[in-house]
Amino acid sequence: MSQKITIEPVTRVEGHGKVTIHLDDQNNxxxxxxxxxxxxxxxxxxQGRPYWEAPVLVQRLCGICPVSHHLAAAKALDVVVGAxxxxxxxxTGEKMRRLMHYGQIFQSHALHFFHLVSPDLLFGIDGxxxxxxxxxxxLMHKDLAVQGVMMRKYGQEIIRATxxxxxxxxxxxxxxxxxxxxxxxxxxxxxxxxxxxxxxMITWSLGALDFFKGYYKEHKEFIDNFAQFPSNHLSxxxxxxxxxxYHGVLRAVDNEGNRILDDVDYQDYxxxxxxxxxxxxxxxxxYLKHLGKExxxxxxxxxxxxNTCDFIPSPLAQKEFEExxxxxxxxxxxxxxxFHYARxxxxxHAAEMMKxxxxxxxxxxxxxxxxGARQPEGVGVIEAxxxxxxxxxxxxxxxxxxxxxxxxxxxxxxxxxxxxxxxVAKSWMNGHTEITEPMMNAVEVAIRAYDPCLSCAxxxxxxxxLEISLYDASNNLIDKKRT
Amino acid sequence: MKVLIYGYxxxxxxxDGLGNAFVNRIREWxxxxxxxxxxxxxxxxxxxxxxxxxxxxxxxxFADASEEEIDDFCLSKVDGTSGVSFTTHAASPAxxxxxxxxxxxxxxxxxxxxxxxxxxEFKEGISDKAAANMNASLIYMKKKLxxxxxxxxxxxxxx
Numbered sequence: 001m002s003q004k005i006t007i008e009p010v011t012r013v014e015g016h017g018k019v020t021i022h023l024d025d026q027n028n029x030x031x032x033x034x035x036x037x038x039x040x041x042x043x044x045x046x047q048g049r050p051y052w053e054a055p056v057l058v059q060r061l062c063g064i065c066p067v068s069h070h071l072a073a074a075k076a077l078d079v080v081v082g083a084x085x086x087x088x089x090x091x092t093g094e095k096m097r098r099l100m101h102y103g104q105i106f107q108s109h110a111l112h113f114f115h116l117v118s119p120d121l122l123f124g125i126d127g128x129x130x131x132x133x134x135x136x137x138x139l140m141h142k143d144l145a146v147q148g149v150m151m152r153k154y155g156q157e158i159i160r161a162t163x164x165x166x167x168x169x170x171x172x173x174x175x176x177x178x179x180x181x182x183x184x185x186x187x188x189x190x191x192x193x194x195x196x197x198x199x200x201m202i203t204w205s206l207g208a209l210d211f212f213k214g215y216y217k218e219h220k221e222f223i224d225n226f227a228q229f230p231s232n233h234l235s236x237x238x239x240x241x242x243x244x245x246y247h248g249v250l251r252a253v254d255n256e257g258n259r260i261l262d263d264v265d266y267q268d269y270x271x272x273x274x275x276x277x278x279x280x281x282x283x284x285x286x287y288l289k290h291l292g293k294e295x296x297x298x299x300x301x302x303x304x305x306x307n308t309c310d311f312i313p314s315p316l317a318q319k320e321f322e323e324x325x326x327x328x329x330x331x332x333x334x335x336x337x338x339f340h341y342a343r344x345x346x347x348x349h350a351a352e353m354m355k356x357x358x359x360x361x362x363x364x365x366x367x368x369x370x371x372g373a374r375q376p377e378g379v380g381v382i383e384a385x386x387x388x389x390x391x392x393x394x395x396x397x398x399x400x401x402x403x404x405x406x407x408x409x410x411x412x413x414x415x416x417x418x419x420x421x422x423x424v425a426k427s428w429m430n431g432h433t434e435i436t437e438p439m440m441n442a443v444e445v446a447i448r449a450y451d452p453c454l455s456c457a458x459x460x461x462x463x464x465x466l467e468i469s470l471y472d473a474s475n476n477l478i479d480k481k482r483t
Numbered sequence: 484m485k486v487l488i489y490g491y492x493x494x495x496x497x498x499d500g501l502g503n504a505f506v507n508r509i510r511e512w513x514x515x516x517x518x519x520x521x522x523x524x525x526x527x528x529x530x531x532x533x534x535x536x537x538x539x540x541x542x543x544x545f546a547d548a549s550e551e552e553i554d555d556f557c558l559s560k561v562d563g564t565s566g567v568s569f570t571t572h573a574a575s576p577a578x579x580x581x582x583x584x585x586x587x588x589x590x591x592x593x594x595x596x597x598x599x600x601x602x603x604e605f606k607e608g609i610s611d612k613a614a615a616n617m618n619a620s621l622i623y624m625k626k627k628l629x630x631x632x633x634x635x636x637x638x639x640x641x642x
Contacts, residue, residue: 045605060495060605066527115531134531135578138585146586153532166526167494167503 019443019468021425028430032422034414034447035281043404051077051395052174054404058391059168061406064453067104067159068384068409070172071097072391075247077174079267079378080395081371087247092366093176098246099357100162100171101382105245106201106350107155108385109302109343112451113208114148117340120445121215126438144211147204150195151347157196158354161185176369183364190358198355202316205348209320212344227336227420227446230255232288232297233304234412235388236266236381241310243321243349245383251308252288252298257332261288266381269390275407283414286407297415300387301450302342307332312345314352320345336420339449377403384409386451410452420446433470435481440468484631487537489524490546498600498613501548505598505617512625521628529574534582538589542631544624545576548613549597556620557642561593594634596620597642 022031042061046054055073059066074097075085083089089097115134122141123132131139138145156166161181163169171177194200216223234252238244250269252261261272275284276293287296298304306325312318324341327333333342357363377394387409394403410417424446428439470479488509494500503525510523524536529545537543545561563581574582576595583589598620602610609617623640627633 042605057495060493064527111531135581135585138582142586145582149531149535149582149586152530153535156532 019421019447020471021429021468022471023429023433023473025473026431027433029422029425032418032425033280034418034421043406046393046401046404048400048402050399051080051393051401052399054391054393054401055172055174056168056170058406062453065104065108065384065386067100067163067169068382068389069391070163070169071101071246072380072382072384072389073393074172074174075380075382076378076391076393078176078380080375080393081174082373082375083175083370084372085247085267088370089176090367090370091362092180092368093370094247095357095360095362096162096177096179096181097172099181099354099363100159100169101246102350102353102357103155103158103162105155105385106347106354107152107159108451109347109350110148110151110155110208112385113340113343113347114144114151116448116451118144118148120441120448121212121219121340125441125445129437129441132441147208151201151204154189154196154201158189161189173369175371176367178368180365180368181358181363186358186363190355198351198358202348202351202355205344205351206316209344209348212341216341223337223341224335227423227449228334229336229419229423230332230334231299231416231419232260232291232295233307233332234261234288234298234300235305235308236383237263237305237309238313239263242313243305243309243311243317243346244313245305245346245350247382250381250388253308253332255332255334257307257330260291266390267379269379269381269407270392270405273390273407275411281414283411284407285414286412287415298412299416300409300412301339301385302346303333303336303339304387305383306342306345312349314349314356316352317345317349320348336446336449339451343451386410386453387412408453410450413450413452417447417450417452420449433478435468435470435479437481440481443468484520484541485539486521486542486544486628486631487524487540488521488544488546489526489529489533489536491526491528492548493527495605495607497602497604497606497608498610499548499603500607501598501600501609501613501617502546502596504609505546505596505620508617508621509624509628512621513628516629518628529576529579531574531579531582533574533579534586537579537591537593538583538587540591542634543591543593544596544634545593546596546598546620547576548600550600551597551642553597553599553642555616556596556598556623556640558639559595559597559642561595592634594639596624 018035020033024030055070058069058073119132163171232254236248237251238248249263250266251263254260274289275286287293312321380391382389389409390407392405396402424442428442468481472478490502490506492499492502494503506523506525513521561576561580563584580593599616600613
């Protein structure tokens with residue numbers, strides 16, 4: 001009799017999902033699915049609203065990454081107001097937005113690593129769940145836990161200073177930004193008392209990388225082999241091939257590093273990307289049209305970005321990037337746990353970029369906005385912490401939004417997350433008819449590597465947990481665990 | 484007595500913004516009354532850096548929308564021994580208190596104000612029924628906040 005396992009909720013993941021695992025007659029895993037079980041149509045909600053409201057409205061989607069939605073919407077509407085794409089803004093407009101964005105990347109990645117991932121590394125996947133959390137980290141590795149708190153605080157303060165406030169920030173507007181950076185705040189970010197200054201943040205970013213690399217040296221087999229598989233990778237890159245999290249052209253590579261999307265303008269994204277609907281999940285499955293559903297799916301996020309870019313335009317991160325690339329002899333990296341390695345390099349890059357920007361006089365003076373000939377539609381794409389985020393709007397002559405399409409980072413990673421769950425389930429659950437806690441956590445570790453935001457992907461409200469269920473060959477539920 | 488009043492929720496999701504609205508109203512009232520040693524904060528949700536934010540306080544009042552089966556509003560005492568949730572990016576109040584204790588060796592008195600909400604769609608604005616609950620909580624809390632040491636005494640409207 002074959003069986004089916006469901007995992008729900010996935011802990012330390014934002015949003016609601018359910019994992020089902022089917023076993024065959026020999027109790028081997030025959031099918032796995034990560035289901036997303038709630039959907040609220042945000043795209044319809046914004047129809048009819050004035051376009052200039054969109055950068056604020058879209059922050060209702062999610063309280064985890066509102067800055068990413070804010071900036072992606074603003075970038076799309078830059079096109080509508082005739083300001084062009086990201087590099088068409090005034091220097092002040094673009095640099096203030098970049099500072100906001102790097103603040104978001106920095107705090108989000110720091111939260112993910114210190115708060116959500118470090119417990120698995122420090123205590124092991126099969127560690128005591130009572131201590132395998134950040135409280136456990138706080139008890140046994142207080143310095144790491146404090147660093148996580150203060151790095152997140154620094155990034156949040158950068159966001160507040162550039163977006164205007166923590167909730168429903170208004171900084172980015174169609175065509176630019178609505179404020180300069182306050183000189184006193186700039187001074188504080190650069191030279192404030194320890195630890196809340198940029199040099200301390202860079203030092204801690206390097207320390208986090210050292211911590212990970214030390215762990216990697218001792219646990220190479222686990223880090224390299226856990227849920228690893230080859231895939232395509234997609235992100236934006238700067239026109240010269242540099243890592244650029246704010247603006248660029250769309251590039252995708254296959255698992256050998258061959259370009260399968262060759263630096264195309266993201267205004268034309270829907271010529272290259274299609275979204276498949278599957279009956280068992282509200283989250284769609286994007287893929288590259290010319291490769292088809294089976295071969296065209298791709299990963300996004302830190303792992304993908306370090307696979308698509310040619311170099312990192314900040315010296316310390318570039319040095320780390322070279323060491324990181326040497327692990328795979330320059331080939332694309334498909335190792336799931338290397339998401340964390342890549343994420344830490346991006347933390348360092350974000351800190352370096354913040355320092356560069358904070359020293360730039362354009363943040364304090366200069367024109368804030370620009371505009372040109374009004375356009376009927378626009379696409380904004382940004383590399384959000386979790387990966388490539390698309391916002392697409394059409395606007396009528398009355399300035400009302402008539403169409404909105406969002407492809408969020410987690411949706412882009414839908415198929416890879418399903419692939420990861422499948423691989424982990426096969427290696428941990430074959431031959432078992434009962435779900436143990438380490439088995440559950442192994443599945444969750446694989447999902448967590450992508451840092452998914454399922455509430456973002458489904459546009460649902462707040463905290464949404466997930467569950468694992470086990471079914472036999474006759475589709476009878478034989479075990480079910482909630483974490 | 485240093486007091487922090489901290490509301491959280493997404494005000495773009497109707498009654499989920501009850502905590503934020505409560506803080507805005509209390510902030511206005513404190514200014515009118517000319518009270519000292521109060522500070523305020525508001526966010527989509529609590530997160531780890533809030534452990535540091537509460538560390539220097541004597542009294543912290545978190546305000547949040549509630550779907551619980553309560554009449555209108557109620558208070559609960561938050562400590563680091565129960566309900567420590569780390570299941571999503573959003574941290575529970577108990578989680579923040581526990582982190583504060585472990586990382587900063589501080590134990591402020593922390594209360595959570597639960598205000599009953601009803602509507603959670605993509606809209607600005609609190610529903611009428613939820614606004615009535617918030618107004619009831621404001622009347623109650625203002626009386627107590629005139630003399631914050633009252634929060635140290637028995638007789639609070641606990642859940």
